[in-house]
Amino acid sequence: MSEDVGPDARGSEADGAADHGAAGWAVDVDARGLRCPAPVLRAAVAARALPAGALLRVLATDPAAAVDLPAWARMRGHAVVRCDRSGDDVVVTVRLGG
Amino acid sequence: MRAGRAAALLWRRGVSTVTHGWWPVGAHYRAGVPASASPSRAVLDVAGHAPLRPAARTALLEAFDQGWADPRRLYAEARRARLLLDGAREAVAAVVGARTEEVDLLPTHTAALHAGVRSVARGRRRHGADVVVGAVERAAVHAAASFVAQRGDGVVARVPADRHGKVDADALAAAAGPRTVLAALQHANGEVGTLQPVAAAHDALRRLGVPLLVDAGASLGHVEVGPAWDVLAADAGDWGGPPLGVLVTRAGVRRSPDWPEDEDRWSPGGVAVPLALAAAVALQDAVAGRAAADVHRRALVEEVRVRVAAEVPDVEVVGDPDARLPHVVTFSCxxxxxxALVTRLDREGLGVGSGSACTSGALEPSHVLAAMGVLTHGNVRLALPVDVRAEDVRRLCDVLPxxxxxxxxxxxxxxx
Structure with a gap:
């Protein structure tokens, strides 16, 4: 897991774990334990409520998420900022497009 | 009723039914599979398991009468079986541009790929145990490469594919070193249809003295495979023959079996002669009808690519749009x-494949889609049979949105 995502940074779109960081809106989606396409679906639901330029960080454990989250971002015009895979954990951060 | 019919059939052939308690009474009904001839059903995913061609079926039945004997024995019936077996190898050799003795038949395509990788790695072991493979090769190639590399303290270099699933020929050659015993690049990818640059790869590797194994499992019988290979593997089940693996090794390629000695050195135990004959007849039939089947299926694949992209929102049609097999098309929603998608389409009477993880029972999705960086969920894969009906493909396009x-x-x- 990347160093900037710990248990305290966890949240989900339902928890409303959003804050105004220096980089603008940053929201975490916790999709751990969910099978694809659920992580991508959660990410898309969260993205719908956010303005362009916001950062969205998605945590997942399904191996397909490491491919599908970047593919979703590409199809939707979002930019992948980073994609980390460590053990079973996948953390994908995207900057939302317009 | 089933048992009664079976008994009648067996009686007519003068066979006692007393010992036939194993007959699976009513198995067809329990499975709940509608008859394949039903006009409301169409299977659009026949990769590796195409329906048996009528010519192959006829050959198969005749060969069971003419070629049942053990081709290793010396009496007349056995020599006839040997003639049929050698005839089958000769016919396959003629299609791929090889000599009869270069053609080996194995029980399955997977067995052919394993034997190809293992025997060449063994034969060239004084060079090392490194193997170079394209990232989108079949699982059997990846597994065999890992097997031989691990055994000889070598490494497997997996060369990435681009968004269309194409592996760069220069990158493949650049990954080969002095300890490389074999490189593998498929002729075309059976999941997404993309043709690979095998001619360029073969040229570059030949300069390095590294033999190239070309998996033509999705290509042979559908397109001209060409001469750019040192070892060729193919799948009779894919071109409408019975399931049977083909392995062709050019005479100049050093190889050695890493399995126990057998009279059939390269295919221990051999294969059933009727299967070999039917596979060869099916291949000749496929090649004879190849041009017409290409036109027919290429137009339908193009229709699917255009209509799915236009009519289904948020879909990605994948694979090279132009340099592709005539009968394979894949998209992800x-x-x-x-x-859920495969199950729903099955209920609509349409059999389709999928590379999504949840459809295989495995946690990992298709390594091909993953290597391409395209969506792995919501995937639908079609490999159209030669005689696919246009109305069935259009029905898929109609119901899909x-x-x-x-x-x-x-x-x-x-x-x-």
Whole structure:
């Protein structure tokens, strides 16, 4: 897991774990334990409520998420900022497009 | 009733039914599979398991009468079986441009790929144990490469594919070193249809003295495979023969078996002569009808590519749009569960494949889609049979927007 995502940074779109960081809106989606396409679906639901330029960080454990989250971002015009895979954990951060 | 019919059939052939307690009474009904001849059903995913061609079926039945004997023995019936077996190898050799003695037949395509990788790695072991493979090769190639590399303290270099699934020929050659015993690049990818640059790869590797194994499992019988290979593997089940593996090794390629000695050195135990004959007849039939089948299926694949992209929202049609097999087409639908999609289409009477993880029972999705960086969920894969009916392909295109919308709605994926 990347160093900037710990248990305290966890949240989900339902928890409303959003804050105004220096980089603008940053929201975490916790999709751990969910099978694809659920992580991508959660990410898309969260993205719908956010303005362009916001950062969205998605945590997942399904191996397909490491491919599908970047593919979703590409199809939707979002930019992948980073994609980390460590053990079973996948953390994908995207900057939302317009 | 089933048992009664079976008994009648067996009686007519003068066989006692007393010992036939194993007959699976009513198995067909329990499985709940509609008859394949039903006009409302169409299987659009026949990769590796195409329906048996009528010519192959005839040959198979005749060969069971003419070629049942053990081709290793010396009496007349056995020599006839040997003639049929050698005839089958000769026919395959003629199609791929090889000599009869270069053709080996194995029980399955997987066995052929394993034997090809293992025997060449063994034969060239004084060079090392490194293997170079394209990232989108079949699982059997990846597994065999890992097997021989691990055994000889070598490494497997997996050369990436681009967004279309194409592996760069120069990158493949650049990954080969002095300890490389073999490189593998498929003729075309059977999951997404993309043709690979095998001619360029073969040229570059030949300069390095590294033999190239070309997996033509998705190509042979469908397109001209060409001469750019040192070892060639193919799958009779894919071109409408019975399931049977083909392995062709050019005479100049050093190889050695890493399995126990057998009279059939390269295919221990050999294969059933009737299967070999039917596979060869099916290949000749496929090649004879190849041009017409190409025109027919290429037009339908193009129709699928255009209509799916235009009529299904949030879909990605994958694979090279031009340099491709005539009968394979794949696309992925965002927010859709692949298993739900396959099940719904099956209920509509349409058999399709999928590379999504949830459809295989495995946790990992298709390594081909993953290597391409395209969506792995909501995937639908078609490998059209030669005699596919245009109306069945159009029916798929017609129902797909509604089916995808239904599956999305059930998952709450609306307005995204």
């Amino acid at each position: 965002l927010y859709v569960d692949g298993e 509604r089916v995808v919308a239904d599956v999305r709605a059930a998952a709450g994926a609306t307005g995204l």
